[in-house]
Each structure stands twice: as C-alpha cells, then as structure tokens.
Amino acid sequence: MRQKEKVTIYDISKKLNISAATVSRALNNSNRVSLKTKELVLKTAKDLNYQQNTLALALKSGRTFNVGVVVPYINHTFFASVIRGIEEELEPKGYHVIICQSHENVENEAKQIKALLNTHIDGIFISVSKTTEDIKHIEAVRDEGVPLIFFDRKMDISGVSSVTINDYEGAFAATEHLIKQGYTKIAHIGGDPKLQIYKHRYDGYIAALKVNNIAIDESRILEVSSTVEAGIAAVQDLLNKKTEFDAIFSASDYVALGAMRELRSRDFKIPQDVGIVGFSNEPFTKYLERPLTTVGQTPVLMGQIAAQVFLEQIKEKNKSVQVEKRVVLMPELYERETSLKKGSTH
C-alpha cells in the first residue's frame, strides 16, 4: 500500500498558475484576495482533497491544538469521566487531548509534564498525585507561559486556575444527613490530609458535628488509604478498641464498601445498627444489594468547566495580565439505602 502523496498549497498554486501565498490567503479567507480567485482556490482545494498540514502550521504558529491531561490513573472512573468532559468540550474546537498517567508518583508526574511541554501542547490539565509535594515541575509549566489548570486535586500556586468540588460542603452535607437520620456517634474514615480533598472532607465532618452540638471523639476518626481492604481493617480496628459508633462517614466509596462488608459479616444491620455514607458515587455504589449513600462529584461537568476555563485563558492571552480562576463545584448527596433508617424494611 503506497503512501498517498499529500497535496500542498503548492499543488493548488501550480494548477491555477498563481502563487502559494495567494492560495494561503484564499484558504484563510483573507479579504486581500479577489472573490474570484478565492472561489477558484476553494474549489480546486476540494477537488484535490487538500488537507492543511497541521505540523507546518504548528511550527509556524507555535500552537499545536493539543492539550495534555495528567491524572494518577486513567482507568479510574472519576478521572476517565473528567477526561471525557474535557474531550467533549475541546474536540469541537479542534483540539486533541493527550493523556498521561502519573501512577500516583511525583517523579512520573514531572516526567510526563516535561514530555508534554516538549511536545508543545497548548495547555495542561492536571490532578496531582498523592505524593506530590515538591512543585518545581508544576511551576515550570507556568513559567513557560503554558496555561495550566488543576482539577479536583489542586495545589495552591498563585497564577494557576483550578476547578474543584467543594469537598467541605459535601462532607458537611453527608454528616448532617446522618445526624438528621438520628445517628449521633458518627465515625469518620478519611484519607491522607496531605491531599487537600481529604483535609476538606475532614473539616466538613468536624463542622457538621459542631454545628449540631455533637462532641467530637478523636477515637472515632481514622485515616486510611482508599481500598476495600482498608475499610475492612478500619472497622476491625474500631471494634477491637471497643469504640462506640452508630454511623460511618467515609471519604472513599471503596473504604465504605469494605466497612459494610465487615459490619455485615459481624451481623450488624445496615442502616439500623450502623448508617454508612461514602464519597465519589463510584458506579458500583448504586448496584450494591443495599445501594450506598454517597457524595457525587459530577466529574464530566468538572472536565467541561476545566476546558472552558482553559479556553477563556488562551483568549485573554495578552500576556500582560495574569488570569487566575478558581471554580468550585457543589457536590450532590445521593441518599440511598445505607443511611435511610425509615425507608428500610429489614
């Protein structure tokens, strides 16, 4: 299969006996071309099946119409959905999305960013890895003048826009929902507070208790990684230490699932004996026999808005002004069986 010859503006110019420059102008709808030649060029371009060489254009203009997205893992539903949102918003504008995984590893993250920068992407979207503390590689992006947008997991860097959800409010709503259902000894199984999202969820939990005049019991607060196994271990830990609790607000759906498993295997009734609320609205939560109450993060919307922020940013690229936009989305509580005492029949 011989490679098809690419047709260039020179092919058109030769065929019409005009200069390539004129062809270029006609193709770009310049008003410094006669209508007649413009139509002629457009017609022959179509006849010859001319395709603009984006590479040459990129070399000349410096714009590639590619953007990079760096996430910890692509096959986590949440991140895949954000990417989908970005893609849906940017694709109609002619952009392509290049994806990279950091595997929750800073060095990888830095490497990916460096590679993206080298590919001359027009912007970078990133959700930082759990191990990211050193931010040199992120500042480098800003310093090169490449638009950078954080989503979900951000860092506080001046001049960098971000789209996050209000984890604090989500956690507050989740906790208050449990309180309203009559639970009073609410435990919190959270994640590493080095990530702002977990810190905020913790804060929201604390605030809801305070507002409702419920004493805070440190022994009911655990910090674990986001796995089913960690959820199982956390409940074992609570029970072993004879900590009293009648509900769990978990910062992760996976941990919540593990907790449910362990509680049921020990004959606790959910939601009668223990109410449970998770976080993220992972797809599996609604397919459980007893669907899990959880806080949804509208990831597709998050991606769409991140993309919109990016588009604004490149529009305002006067370079003299430095724009920074921080969008915070409101999460949504999905009230399902694991926390609804009244609605239950068991």
Next chain:
Amino acid sequence: MRQKEKVTIYDISKKLNISAATVSRALNNSNRVSLKTKELVLKTAKDLNYQQNTLALALKSGRTFNVGVVVPYINHTFFASVIRGIEEELEPKGYHVIICQSHENVENEAKQIKALLNTHIDGIFISVSKTTEDIKHIEAVRDEGVPLIFFDRKMDISGVSSVTINDYEGAFAATEHLIKQGYTKIAHIGGDPKLQIYKHRYDGYIAALKVNNIAIDESRILEVSSTVEAGIAAVQDLLNKKTEFDAIFSASDYVALGAMRELRSRDFKIPQDVGIVGFSNEPFTKYLERPLTTVGQTPVLMGQIAAQVFLEQIKEKNKSVQVEKRVVLMPELYERETSLKKGSTH
C-alpha cells in the same frame, strides 16, 4: 509571566562558533563529528537547557510520535484499561497517546479518524462503534499507509492487524461451567450480532450446548442492548412467555445484573433456582453482595499487546511487505457465587 525563549541549535552553534549542522550531528550522536566538539555541544546544550523541537522534527521526518486511540467511550472501565495498557507500553518509547471517543456513532468515528490522520499520528488503535458498517473511513487509514490496529471490536479488513479475545471460547467456557454445575435449561441474553464479539459469544454458547447434547431452545435466546434495564426487561419477557430456564448466560455484566435484580425481586434464589454468568468482569461484579461469575478480558494486557503489534509494524515498514497480525487472547472465567450451586449456603 513572559514566555521563556526557546533555545535552538542555532543558539548553541553561535555560542560555540560552529555551524548548526555540526550541532545537529553532535546531538544525534553522529560519528562524523569529532569527539571533542560532540562533548562540547552536549555540554552547552545542557547548560542552555536545550530541548529539541519535536514539531520541526516531525515536519521534517513525518513522524510525530503520537498515536491515536478511538474508542466508543473513554469512561467505560474496559476501554479505559485498554488505553492504559497501550499507554504503558508506548510511553517509555517516547510516544504520546491521543484519545478520541466515537460515542458509538460511525459519523463521529469517521470524523475522529480524519482529524487524527490530519494530525499526522504515527498509528491508530480502534475499537469500532456498534453502528459501524460502512468502512470507507477505516480503509482510508490503511490507504494512507498509517499503521492501524483493531482491538476487541474488529472488522475483517485485509491488511489490518487486530488484538481480540476469544469470545467464542469465553462463552463456551461460561456455558459449559453452568452445565457442569447441573444447569440444563440455559438461556442466553446476547447483544447485537452485527458486532463480531456478540456473534462469537452466541456461537460459543450454542457449541457448548451441542457438545454436551443439550437441545437448543430458540425461545431461551434473546438479543438486547447492554444495560441493566435491558436485563430486567429480558427476564420479564422470559417469565411472561412462560419460558423455562434454570440459568442465564449473559453477554454483558450489566444485563446479568438487571436479570439478577428482577429474579430476586420475584423471589428466585440465586444460584439455587437460577444460575447466572456475565461477561467482561466489570469492577462492580465482584463487589455485589452475591459476586457475579463472569468472563474476564484482560483489557490492560490487550492494550499492551496492541501496542507491541504496532511497534513491530512500524519496524517492518519496508512498505514492500504488508504485514497483518491477528492476536487472539484467551479470556478467563471468574467463578463466583452466582453460578456455584454447591458453595452456596442460602
């Protein structure tokens, strides 16, 4: 934030008072440069923080080190995992992965491919949409001499490589597993046979019955779309028509889940009254109260192998030979509670 000036080989050449050509040769480790100048160039390149402009290189060489992946939806676990496999294999070789969604729509698919071709990607990986029948846009890729690799959902086009799983064997194993568990009236809820994967799963089901001397009952065979709702409706349909069945082999985990829901709500016991096997090993299947037996497809591996096939393909690019490689992976049956009569306690 002023854009940092990019340093080129000319900057290096000026600084060292040599020609850019020599710099280029030194950078490319040519043996037609003195060791001394080579070292000197390398050193100043590092000092000046020189980064090769991949755009210029691409324009010159025709290679961009970008590959495109077209899938129906990025946020489906299966596809996200395949992409992850591709990315893991190709990233160390300096490639970037550009993702596109067809949204199960041929026109979209054609548009995405055209856009990718225009971006001068070095190869395309694709899992075709359900509505793909016209294959002009796919033949166009081959005709342009761009390496094309099908994964999972392929079409029979000569000269195009593919990586799929053996859906036939997977279905055969699943059905035979049910037979060995003592089920005899096994229903099959399949998908649109226009997609080869569903056709093969149907064939495997039929073959397993035949091999085991079980008569085929057409009334036990349904064809639906891959949703929970379709699974619910399918079971209702079977029951309304008084079709006898003691097991279901579904070509989709979602359909299997819907079927389970409907059966349990009508007080059928699983697996005692009805055994169930799904397909895909979606993450939720193992988190169900009664974990679902299902056929796993090793999507990450599929992506890795697809990437390897691509790498082979570009290596052998003598253009005189036309290579076509068809890799078929063996699926794996995950035997869980919904089909194990003995192991159950209910």
Next chain:
DNA sequence: TTGTATGCGTTATCAA
C-alpha cells in the same frame, strides 16, 4: 571533520 545550502508546508512581510 566541518560548513553550506536546501527542504519539510505554512504564514507573514514587503514589494509590485
């Protein structure tokens, strides 16, 4: 071993 010149496909500047 090194330098000069050219082309990859565009767009932009300057003349005509």
Next chain:
DNA sequence: TTGATAACGCATACAA
C-alpha cells in the same frame, strides 16, 4: 489584488 521571499527548527546531501 497578487507575488516573491523569509522564517519557524531541524536534518541531510553535498561540497570543502
């Protein structure tokens, strides 16, 4: 309104 030419950054054929 159009054309000639330079430039984007790199690699390479050819000359020295």
